Amino acid sequence: MIVAENLTRVYTMGRVEVRALGGVSLEVAKGEFVGIMGASGSGKSTLLHILGLLDRPTSGAVTIDGTDVLALSDRRRTLFRLNRLGYVFQDYALIGELTALENVYLTSLVRGASKAEYLERSAEILRRVGLGDRMDHRQSELSGGEQQRVAIARALVNNPSILLADEPCANLDSQTSRSILDLFARLNEDLGQTIVMVSHEDWHKEYFCRIITLRDGLIDEMVECRREPHPG
Amino acid sequence: MIAVLEGLRVSAFLAWKAIQRGSRGTLALTIMIIALIFVNLVFLPSIISGVVVTFDAQSIDFDLGNLVIEPREGSQYIDDVTGLQKKVEQIPGITGTSPRITAGVTYFYRGRNAASTLYGINPEDERSVTRIAEYMTAGEFLSNGDTDAIVMGVTLAGREGEEGGGLPSLEGVGVGDSVEVAYPNGETRTYRVKGLFETQSFGVDTAAFVTAREMEGVLGLRDQASIILVKTEENGREEEYKMEILSYGVQEEVRTFREKSGGFVDQAIQSFNIINAISTLVSLIIAIVVVFIVIFINTVNRRRQIGILKAIGIDQQIIINSYVLQVLFITAVGALVGIGLNAGVTTYLTAYPLVFPGGPVYPDVEASAILRSIASLFGVSVVAGYIPAWQIAREDILTAIRG
Numbered sequence: 001m002i003v004a005e006n007l008t009r010v011y012t013m014g015r016v017e018v019r020a021l022g023g024v025s026l027e028v029a030k031g032e033f034v035g036i037m038g039a040s041g042s043g044k045s046t047l048l049h050i051l052g053l054l055d056r057p058t059s060g061a062v063t064i065d066g067t068d069v070l071a072l073s074d075r076r077r078t079l080f081r082l083n084r085l086g087y088v089f090q091d092y093a094l095i096g097e098l099t100a101l102e103n104v105y106l107t108s109l110v111r112g113a114s115k116a117e118y119l120e121r122s123a124e125i126l127r128r129v130g131l132g133d134r135m136d137h138r139q140s141e142l143s144g145g146e147q148q149r150v151a152i153a154r155a156l157v158n159n160p161s162i163l164l165a166d167e168p169c170a171n172l173d174s175q176t177s178r179s180i181l182d183l184f185a186r187l188n189e190d191l192g193q194t195i196v197m198v199s200h201e202d203w204h205k206e207y208f209c210r211i212i213t214l215r216d217g218l219i220d221e222m223v224e225c226r227r228e229p230h231p232g
Numbered sequence: 233m234i235a236v237l238e239g240l241r242v243s244a245f246l247a248w249k250a251i252q253r254g255s256r257g258t259l260a261l262t263i264m265i266i267a268l269i270f271v272n273l274v275f276l277p278s279i280i281s282g283v284v285v286t287f288d289a290q291s292i293d294f295d296l297g298n299l300v301i302e303p304r305e306g307s308q309y310i311d312d313v314t315g316l317q318k319k320v321e322q323i324p325g326i327t328g329t330s331p332r333i334t335a336g337v338t339y340f341y342r343g344r345n346a347a348s349t350l351y352g353i354n355p356e357d358e359r360s361v362t363r364i365a366e367y368m369t370a371g372e373f374l375s376n377g378d379t380d381a382i383v384m385g386v387t388l389a390g391r392e393g394e395e396g397g398g399l400p401s402l403e404g405v406g407v408g409d410s411v412e413v414a415y416p417n418g419e420t421r422t423y424r425v426k427g428l429f430e431t432q433s434f435g436v437d438t439a440a441f442v443t444a445r446e447m448e449g450v451l452g453l454r455d456q457a458s459i460i461l462v463k464t465e466e467n468g469r470e471e472e473y474k475m476e477i478l479s480y481g482v483q484e485e486v487r488t489f490r491e492k493s494g495g496f497v498d499q500a501i502q503s504f505n506i507i508n509a510i511s512t513l514v515s516l517i518i519a520i521v522v523v524f525i526v527i528f529i530n531t532v533n534r535r536r537q538i539g540i541l542k543a544i545g546i547d548q549q550i551i552i553n554s555y556v557l558q559v560l561f562i563t564a565v566g567a568l569v570g571i572g573l574n575a576g577v578t579t580y581l582t583a584y585p586l587v588f589p590g591g592p593v594y595p596d597v598e599a600s601a602i603l604r605s606i607a608s609l610f611g612v613s614v615v616a617g618y619i620p621a622w623q624i625a626r627e628d629i630l631t632a633i634r635g
Contacts, residue, residue, distance in 0.1 A: 054543055054629045075547065082545025093540040093633070097253040107544055109245060112238040138253075154544065 002028040002051060002162065002196070007060035009046050009217075020046040021057065022217035028162070033188040033195045035208035043217040044198045045166055051196060052087045052164045053077045065161055082107055086155030088165040092147040094139045100126060100150045101135040104157050111158060118157075125153040129183060145176035152183060156193075163187070165197040169204070181207045242546065243553035250530075250558055258526065259562070265522050266566025266609065271573045272515045273605035274597060278578065280504040281596035283588060287497050288467070290433040290591045291489045297330065297361045297461035298470050299477065300492050302485040309333075309456040310484055316460065317357075323476055325465045328360025331457035333447045339388070339402055339440070340412040346400035348388055349439045350413060352447025361463040364429050364436065371407035371427030379446045382411060382423035385437035386430040400438050413442075419450050432591035460484075516608060520616040523562070527555055528620035538624055539632025552621045559617030560610070567606050 009021040021043045028034050036044045049055035050062060053069055062069050069080060081087070094103050101122055108118035126135050129149040139147060148168055155163055165184070169177035185207050187193040197208070205211055213221040251259065292298055301320070303310050310316060313331045320329050333352035338345055355374040359365050365373035374383055390401030405411060407425050414420045423442060431437055448454060464473045470488035477486050490497060531538065541551055578595045585592035624632070 049630060052543075078542065078545055078547050080545075081543065085545075087543060089540075089543075089633075093536075093543070095537055095540065097249045102249070106242070106245075107546070109242050110238065110546055110550065112234070 001030050001065060002026070002194075003061075003063040004047075004051065005061045007047065007050060007057045007062070009043070009050065009055070010058045019217055021050075023060070024214070024217070024219055025060075026212060026219065026222075028194065028196055030161075030194055031188070031192045033184070033207065033209045034197070035204060035211045036196065036198045036214065037200060037205070037211055038214035038220070040200065042214040044200075044214050046217075047214065048164055048166050048196065048198050051162075052085055053081050054087070082110060083158060084161050086158070086160035086163040088148070088151050088155050088163065088168045090167040090170045092139075092144075092151045092171075094147055094150055094154075096139045099136050099138050100131060100142065100146075100153075103139075103150055104153045107154065107158055122153070122157055125157055126150070129153045130179075143176075144172050145179065148172060148176075148180055149183070152180070156187070161194060163193055163195045165195065167198050167200065169199070169201065177201070239547060239550045240553060242550050243557055246541075246551070246554035247557035247561065250554070251561060254530075262522065262526050262562050263566045263569060266519065266563055266613070267569035267573055269515045269519045269522075270567050270570025270605055270609060271577065273512055273609070274570070274574050274601055275577060275595070276504075276508045276511050277601045278574075278595040278597040279586070279593065280501065280508060281598055281601070282586075282593040283504065284497060284501060285596045286588065286591050286593045287493075287500075288489070290431070290436075291493065292463075292467060293363045294367075294431040294433045294436045295362075296489040296492055297328075298464040298467065298489060299462040299474055300487055300489065301329075301460040301462065301477070301482065302487065303458070304484055309453065309458060310460060311456055313455050313457045313460065316482065316484070319480055319482065320460070320462060320477055323473070323480060325469075325473060325476070326462060327465050328357065328463040330354065330357040330361040330461045330463075331444065332358075332459050332461065333444055333451065333453060333456070334458040335416055335447065335451065337416070338414045339400075340414070341402040341405050341409065344402055346388060346390075346402050348400040350382075350447070351439060351441045352444040353441050354444050358441075361461045364431060364441075367429045367431050368427045369430045371425065373427055373429070374441060374443055376443065376445075378426065378443050379449075380421075380423055381426035382413070382440050382442050383427040383429060384411070384425055384440040386428050387434060387437040388440060389425070389428050399434065415450050417451060421446075421450060432587075434589050512608075516612050519609060520612045523559055523613045523616035524620060526562075527559060527617045530558075531555060531620050531624040535624055535627070535632050536635045539627070539629050539634075542625075542629045543633065548625045551625045552618065555621035556614055556617050559613045563610050563613040567609060570605075571602070 005025050007021050007024045008019070011018045011020060024047055036047060038044045046055070050057050056070065064084065067080070069077065072080060095106070098106065104126060105118040105122040108121060123135060126132060129152055131146060131149050131153070134142060134146055142150065169180050172180060181204060184195055184197065188195050211223040212219055301310065301316065317329045317331065320326055330353060335350050336347065337350040338347045353374070355376050369386060371383070374381060384405060387399050388402060389405040390403040392404030394403060395401060402411070405425055407427060409425045410422050411425060412420055412422050464470065470490070474486050474488055538551055542548060574597065578597055581595050585594050
């Protein structure tokens with residue numbers, strides 16, 4: 001469960017201060033599929049970065065599964081990201097020198113899994129996202145949709161309690177986008193995966209349980225469950 | 233400890249993939265530069281060591297033997313040479329002694345003249361100490377009974393029409409020719425050249441030898457010598473033998489061949505070591521700069537990748553270590569290639585040695601020099617690789633990802 005309280009984020013650019021978040025409070029329950037929407041510059045990516053421990057707020061508090069994550073040292077935040085969070089980037093963020101399979105099992109390697117264990121688990125997840133026959137291909141040999149599936153598989157391989165996705169379909173055509181969103185929906189429905197996804201596409205709303213709309217760094221609207229959340 | 237090992241496993245994985253799938257050209261070039269730096273680090277010390285080995289060998293084999301016995305202070309000659317020889321030769325490990333009478337003379341040949349040293353020797357004794365007799369290029373070495381014969385170094389004998397270039401030269405003396413010698417006491421003698429020798433040690437090749445009996449006659453000496461050369465069973469233990477000789481009650485001056493050389497070698501080594509230190513410093517600076525640039529460019533190009541790795545939960549130290557391991561790999565392969573190149577250079581210079589005034593110099597590659605070069609290369613490479621990797625890896629995640 002995520003609890004964010006009164007988050008602000010102010011960037012200083014020279015003498016100018018830009019307020020990306022002006023005091024955002026929200027809760028995400030276990031098993032929810034939450035969409036964060038809003039126009040460009042509304043602060044949705046900034047919010048996701050803070051929830052994903054990639055950035056620190058200027059003020060406010062974030063608790064994930066009971067841990068005050070802002071109080072953690074950089075090293076413990078890294079470990080937290082490794083063990084508890086999965087992050088899917090807009091532009092896939094794969095390691096170009098690694099194959100799909102290697103990209104997926106890299107974090108399992110850090111966690112000290114045995115070779116048999118991480119190979120089996122990574123291959124299984126890649127099969128689940130429909131890439132059973134593309135495991136040995138490198139990033140340059142995969143389509144955009146396939147790369148995003150690899151990124152999703154990588155985010156899932158360590159069984160994160162929360163999956164965060166930053167506009168994962170931004171660079172994909174609508175057909176591929178739908179297949180990616182179907183995959184997220186299946187993960188949420190079948191496995192009870194908690195998902196927080198940033199999107200600006202209106203038609204994505206049908207996939208979310210709850211939609212939080214940001215405007216100018218503040219919550220403008222919070223629409224409760226269009227779909228029933230997974231029992232968790 | 234287990235976490236550290238797990239971390240190293242991931243660092244090794246990332247490093248190997250970067251090496252395996254990164255730019256082959258850059259990798260090969262960097263390895264080659266490291267290899268050449270290694271050769272430079274090893275080559276100069278091997279030549280310096282070779283010079284020392286050559287000088288020592290030349291001194292022992294042709295000029296001084298392992299030790300020399302000289303007259304007591306205030307005396308020009310050693311007296312009772314036969315008795316002293318017997319005393320010294322009974323010491324275990326002493327394999328020979330050769331008394332020499334030394335005189336600065338002027339040689340005359342067909343209107344040309346040259347000033348140099350003439351030694352009076354007992355040919356059989358000389359054979360037991362020096363190897364000059366094995367290096368005859370023409371004619372024969374002296375025999376004990378020779379009184380009108382002289383053997384001469386090829387430099388002193390010279391070549392027809394060629395001046396000595398600063399060295400004493402009679403410009404074309406051959407075996408069978410007659411040479412007139414003017415002694416310092418005003419006596420002159422004419423000798424038939426019995427043989428010519430070439431040791432490649434310029435101090436020896438500019439000298440000549442007659443028998444001690446002949447020289448004693450000219451200078452009016454009896455059982456006396458200017459110096460006695462002493463040959464020991466093994467080289468490198470001269471100090472021990474010196475103490476041993478002194479313990480036998482020898483009152484004359486006893487010195488090792490190095491001491492006799494008057495610190496010439498030590499001074500030369502010191503000068504060489506300064507040159508070597510400068511060369512080593514320059515080589516290591518080049519190594520630091522090359523490795524730093526390679527890793528800096530590598531990390532800057534992979535800045536985004538480093539950000540991604542941190543974002544997905546990979547510890548900064550694992551990322552830094554992956555670059556350090558790449559550097560270690562490059563340095564290890566570079567050093568191996570360097571050892572190969574060095575072996576090639578050494579083989580070539582052994583077949584075609586550098587010629588120094590003291591004789592041909594063969595590279596003497598010492599294991600300690602190789603180990604020292606490898607250690608210093610690894611040391612500077614790790615530092616030069618660590619700094620840029622650390623600089624980029626400590627960057628804020630989002631800044632790194634945005635490139």
